[in-house]
Amino acid sequence: MWWKIDFFGHKYFKDEIEPHLNNPLIEYLWELDMEQKIKLVSNAKCNIHPTGFREPFGLTVMEAAYCWTPTLAINKWSMTELIEDGRTWFLVEDFEEWYHKIEDCFNMDRAYISRRAKGIFNYKNMTLDYLRAYNTIIQNFKERTNLV
Numbered sequence: 001m002w003w004k005i006d007f008f009g010h011k012y013f014k015d016e017i018e019p020h021l022n023n024p025l026i027e028y029l030w031e032l033d034m035e036q037k038i039k040l041v042s043n044a045k046c047n048i049h050p051t052g053f054r055e056p057f058g059l060t061v062m063e064a065a066y067c068w069t070p071t072l073a074i075n076k077w078s079m080t081e082l083i084e085d086g087r088t089w090f091l092v093e094d095f096e097e098w099y100h101k102i103e104d105c106f107n108m109d110r111a112y113i114s115r116r117a118k119g120i121f122n123y124k125n126m127t128l129d130y131l132r133a134y135n136t137i138i139q140n141f142k143e144r145t146n147l148v
Contacts, residue, residue: 042067046105048098049073058082061089065117068110072098088113 021028032040041047047064051074058078061071065088073079075091083089088108090101119125 037063038067041069044069046102047071048102049079050095051076051079062117062121065089065113068114070105070108070110070113072101072105084116088116 020026029036029040041064044064044067047060047069049058049061049071051058058073061073061079061082064071071083071089073083073089073091075093079091083091085091090104092098092101
């Protein structure tokens with residue numbers, strides 16, 4: 001388990017997380033540098049992404065995919081855009097379904113997961129997407145202000 005603790009999270013960490021760190025099944029790694037993160041995620045059998053808020057993207061899902069690691073994610077918000085359900089990750093409705101799907105992740109084509117992520121989410125595609133979005137905004141602005 002790894003988690004960056006911000007200023008406001010210290011009380012939560014102390015009260016809710018720290019008491020569980022004596023469990024022999026948990027190894028707390030504190031904050032990792034980039035090389036350590038890549039090694040950890042690349043060797044993980046599965047990335048679990050418990051989306052509990054209206055997440056606009058899901059960077060950790062893409063980071064895991066770049067490292068060849070499948071993800072189990074709650075079927076909400078941006079996850080449907082990132083996940084090719086059943087091929088690169090699994091979308092589930094709740095934690096109970098997670099329990100029943102986790103072993104399915106272990107047999108996924110990890111090379112395909114990485115290829116797909118790198119093919120879709122790279123600087124060229126994302127730059128083109130931003131340019132399209134900016135042009136749409138500019139065009140809408142011109143139309144609304146009669147500058148066309």
